Amino acid sequence: MSGLDRRGFLKLAAAGALGAGLTACGGGSEGGAGGLSLRYAWWGNNIRQQNYMKALKEFTTQNKDIQVEPEFAEYSAFQERMTTQMAARDVADIFWIASPQVLTYHKSKLYRRLDDIPTLDLSGYSKADLDSFKLGGELNTMPFGIFVPVIRYNETWAKEDGVELPAVDTDWDAWAAFLVDYTRNNPGKRKGMAYEPDADLPFESWLRQRGEQLWTEDGRAGFTVDSTRAWFDWWDKLLKAGAVLTLSEQEGMSPDWALVGKKVLAKVGNSNHIIDDAKMFPDQRFKLRPTPVAAGAQAGHPFLYFPRMAIYQGIDDEKVQAAGKLVNYNTNNVAMLKTVGLTMGAPVNPKVFEQSKDFAGQDEKEMLAVVQAAREAERKPRFEAPPGTSTWRTAMARVAEEIALGRVNTADGSKRFLDEVQAGIERTRK
Amino acid sequence: MSRVSRLHRQGGAAHVFLIPWWLGLVLVTAVPLVASLYLSFTDYNILSTPEFNGLENFRRMFQDEYFWAAVKVTVIYVLVSIPLQLGFALLLALILDRGLRGLAFYRSAFYLPSLLGTSVAVAILWRQIFGDDGLIDRALSVFGLELGSWLQNPSLSLSTLIVLNVWTFGSPMVIFLAGLRQIPEELYEAAKVDGAGIVRQFTSVTIPLLTPIIFFNLILQTIGAFQTFTQAHVVSGGTGGPANSTLFYTLYIYQQGFTNFDMGYASALAWVLMIAIGLVTAVHFVLSKYWVFYGDD
Amino acid sequence: MTTATLETTRRSARAAVRRRGRRDLLKHLGLGAFVLLMLYPLIWMIVSSFKPDHLILTEPGLIPSEMTFDNFAEGWNALNRPFSVFFANSLIVTVGAIVGNLFSCSLTAFALARLEFRMRKVYLAITLVSVMLPMHVLVIPQYIFFSQLDLVNTYYPLLIPKFLATDAFFVYLMVQFIRTIPRDLDRAAWIDGSGPFRTFWYVILPLMRPALVTTTIFTFIWTWNDFFVPLIYLTSPKMFTVPVALNSMVDSETQSGVGMLFAMSLLSLLPVLIFFAVAQKQLIRGIATTGLK
The missing domain is CATH 1.20.5 (Single alpha-helices involved in coiled-coils or other helix-helix interfaces)
Structure with missing residues (x-):
């Protein structure tokens, strides 16, 4: 080896160390000169990332004294990062909350109260609304969207195949019978739906119609083995009748829409998904309808699900006003929604809800209508998932999978699922 | 120079050489390691302070069916995929080693899968190959075999991950190639002069001199296989499904620690894994005395 | 004759x-x-990256019925800033990591393989043990450490460990390589009066070249492809490395943008591939010029 190589090695070492160091130094914050800097953390895909970056920029142009440092990641990556940040107590000033974690974070006092921040305007909400946002009697998270459980169907295909859907208030069995019938007779060899017993909002809808709850006010599982079993049975029957996709056809639980969208007439899910999902099949028109209603369903069974955001408990005091402003822009200002669209559901603020109808596209209008109906219905209170249940959906998907594979029957599977959920709750209660 | 003073002088120099290593050990490795050992005896959900709970976490493992599922998956994976991967790597390295034109091309081509390795795109590629109506499914259906998606079949899904590991045989292959280059040409010449044929050269020169490299690859690939995470995470979407058939041990640690926030249990699981790897490695080292040949000893 | x-x-x-x-x-x-x-999977990926999104999963064959460059054009600008930013970030991290590993691991390996001192075997064992640590339990204490130093959202947490020989894999690799170098060589240097530093620099380091190149290649590839650690430490999108940026393009729930993902994944493969192609030539030349005489 010649001397040059050794010198080169050294030079490269020096240059590399220096270069890396310098760049790392320069990399601190998005803003810099003057003003406050807020960290804002959210999740989604590239389109949502772009839209929110744009909206945050618009916010900072209007508020010259505030800088926003965006912290973005895809949904599961977001949670990984959030976990690490929580352990180090180094959480973003404003962050979105993944649904299973709402009360877990609450229990660990991650949220700052919101009703003492003058820049966050709560006047647009009724007292009943505000009460329904509270956790443990305190307003410390801000809903920024509404989802409801729905059945989404491909209207284009329904017309092509000449099928008539059952009435909107049809019960689960009639809907199942329709799917079986559709699968047998449609010329495109499509199936009725994907196999999704792990769809959380529809399952909750099923429970509430039977007078049960997903979670109780005192932080327990509010459902019985019987109701869960009935739910799995309903799906299992569809699966055995060939009216829903097999796990092989849909490549596992929680299938990708891009893959199953071309194989099914309908699917259960959340109302907001229509907005991104419909775009993947631009030639088709999608419609929403509420989930079926069991005969003799309990009054007050409809419910709204809120995605929430919060201000971090450990935020610097001088940043609170600015953070309030940004949360306010997120929740009470139609300008933000015009930029980011309605992928996170219908606006919660009633005034913004009305305003959003003006710019909503056809899919968004479809979603707003179904949310509005639920909003006007009688609703019993709904409670969030208690600490220790952050993996309940995984547990449910596992059981649903094993039922589909014939490895466990619906009775044992339901029992195991409930046991697992309860064990998780117990562990954190100790 | 007396042996003692030499040892002394080298000891001083050694500690200068080892300054970065020492710093790294203390700052980056040892402290977190001790922290995780402590956590393994606690109930720690990341958000609250850890509470000492003795051997509870370890006791819990014995009754945890997912733990046993994870152990089974990981052991099968290590036992099957390591010999396959190293066998392939060695075979290809030997084929490529001596004077073949286009060597650079082949080496790059075989290495390509390792480059792609664990990217998000692999999940989609694997579905394209092993999924329902994928390449394999369509090929097999010609012979009347309708297996559907391998990824969704609990008895086949692990094999797709073994294939993925074998597919990335490029990295041990490169190490084998580098090792083959280290073998002095003179030894082959000498063997030829002694009248050794290709086979004899292979068994008495190539293989013995390559044993340290084989051992090196074996140790590291084994440790790596015990720790397989990203592939499993990407291909099963983090679930370890179907029916826990790809629930790798580290995936389960990850689920407990990062999704279930049960960092105490996750730490205990990690320590059990570490001890297991340590034992396997120790056995390898003991056995290595019988087959690994170091030039300097 | x-x-x-x-x-x-x-x-x-x-x-x-x-x-x-x-x-x-x-x-x-x-x-x-x-x-x-x-390479079939890769070829399929290349072909697919030139297909419109809706055809990728529906049309499985290798011959596309429609060709487009949209995936590249859209993918390049899909994240508010051109993808070149992420390439630059990845390059900084990767080069830093390579330099760090070459520097720290070669020093460590030489001491462990050649110098005689008390507890040498113990040190070697510790090195090996640290290869066995599952990273997920170390991540949180490490993160707490770096966040206490206020180094989150900088590249330091990714680089400092490399300068401290924490990639025990490479230490071990180099130890194994040094052990295959005949002892006579450094004994000769020793007799000529070279101390350990001169012996390392003039005798062992040049002969270690294949191991150094291997370390460079692997560090490049692993750092370039690493996802979890950069994800946790780099919060701001403008600091993202390529894998973190790629991951933030796809939604785990829907699979929109598969075409863009493929296109950008391929582009991100290019630097590694080029590097590998160049470095392996280097590897051959290194051996050809030094030989092992």
Whole structure:
């Protein structure tokens, strides 16, 4: 080896160390000169990332004294990062909350109260609304969207195949019978739906119609083995009748829409998904309808699900006003929604809800209508998932999978699922 | 120079050489390691302070069916995929080693899968190959075999991950190639002069001199296989499904620690894994005395 | 040597070349087929990246019915800033990591393989043990450490460990390589009066070149592809490395943007591939010039 190589090695070492160091130094914050800097953390895909970056920029142009440092990641990556940040107590000033974690974070006092921040305007909400946002009697998270459980169907295909859907208030069995019938007779060899017993909002809808709850006010599982079993049975029957996709056809639980969208007439899910999902099949028109209603369903069974955001408990005091402003822009200002669209559901603020109808596209209008109906219905209170249940959906998907594979029957599977959920709750209660 | 003073002088120099290593050990490795050992005896959900709970976490493992599922998956994976991967790597390295034109091309081509390795795109590629109506499914259906998606079949899904590991045989292959280059040409010449044929050269020169490299690859690939995470995470979407058939041990640690926030249990699981790897490695080292040949000893 | 014997030697040499040519042709055919089989997934990915999104999953064959460059154009700008930013970030991290590993691991390996001191075996064992640590339990204490130093959202948490020989894999790799270098070489240097530093610098380091190149290649690839650690430490999108940026393009729930993902994944493969192609030439030359005499 010649001397040059050794010198080169050294030079490269020096240059590399220096270069890396310098760049790392320069990399601190998005803003810099003057003003406050807020960290804002959210999740989604590239389109949502772009839209929110744009909206945050618009916010900072209007508020010259505030800088926003965006912290973005895809949904599961977001949670990984959030976990690490929580352990180090180094959480973003404003962050979105993944649904299973709402009360877990609450229990660990991650949220700052919101009703003492003058820049966050709560006047647009009724007292009943505000009460329904509270956790443990305190307003410390801000809903920024509404989802409801729905059945989404491909209207284009329904017309092509000449099928008539059952009435909107049809019960689960009639809907199942329709799917079986559709699968047998449609010329495109499509199936009725994907196999999704792990769809959380529809399952909750099923429970509430039977007078049960997903979670109780005192932080327990509010459902019985019987109701869960009935739910799995309903799906299992569809699966055995060939009216829903097999796990092989849909490549596992929680299938990708891009893959199953071309194989099914309908699917259960959340109302907001229509907005991104419909775009993947631009030639088709999608419609929403509420989930079926069991005969003799309990009054007050409809419910709204809120995605929430919060201000971090450990935020610097001088940043609170600015953070309030940004949360306010997120929740009470139609300008933000015009930029980011309605992928996170219908606006919660009633005034913004009305305003959003003006710019909503056809899919968004479809979603707003179904949310509005639920909003006007009688609703019993709904409670969030208690600490220790952050993996309940995984547990449910596992059981649903094993039922589909014939490895466990619906009775044992339901029992195991409930046991697992309860064990998780117990562990954190100790 | 007396042996003692030499040892002394080298000891001083050694500690200068080892300054970065020492710093790294203390700052980056040892402290977190001790922290995780402590956590393994606690109930720690990341958000609250850890509470000492003795051997509870370890006791819990014995009754945890997912733990046993994870152990089974990981052991099968290590036992099957390591010999396959190293066998392939060695075979290809030997084929490529001596004077073949286009060597650079082949080496790059075989290495390509390792480059792609664990990217998000692999999940989609694997579905394209092993999924329902994928390449394999369509090929097999010609012979009347309708297996559907391998990824969704609990008895086949692990094999797709073994294939993925074998597919990335490029990295041990490169190490084998580098090792083959280290073998002095003179030894082959000498063997030829002694009248050794290709086979004899292979068994008495190539293989013995390559044993340290084989051992090196074996140790590291084994440790790596015990720790397989990203592939499993990407291909099963983090679930370890179907029916826990790809629930790798580290995936389960990850689920407990990062999704279930049960960092105490996750730490205990990690320590059990570490001890297991340590034992396997120790056995390898003991056995290595019988087959690994170091030039300097 | 007479002309006649020279002629015979030449003729037999030519015959040998011909024989070898035939054998090589067979070898090439076999290897070529194997390469195709191995690379089929990649080829499919390349083809797919030129297909419109809706055709990628519906049209499984290799010959596209429609071609487009949209995936590249859209993917390049899909994240508010051109993808070149992420390439630059990845390059900084990767180069830093390579330099760090070469520097710290070679020093450590030399001491562990060649110098005699008390507890050497223990140190070696510790190194090996640290290869066995599952990273997920170390991540949180490490993160707490770096966040206490206020280094989150900088590249330091990714680089500092590399300068501290924490990639025990490479230490071990280099130790194994040094052990294959005949002891006589450094004994000779020793007799000539070289101390350990001169011996390391003038005798061992040059001979370690294959191991150094291997370390460079692997560090490059692993750092370039690393996802979890950069994800946790780099929060701001403008600091993202390529894998973190790629991951933030796809939604785990829907699979929109598969085409863009493929296109950008391919582009992100290019630097690694080019690097590998160049570095392996380097590897051959390194061995050819130093040899092992």
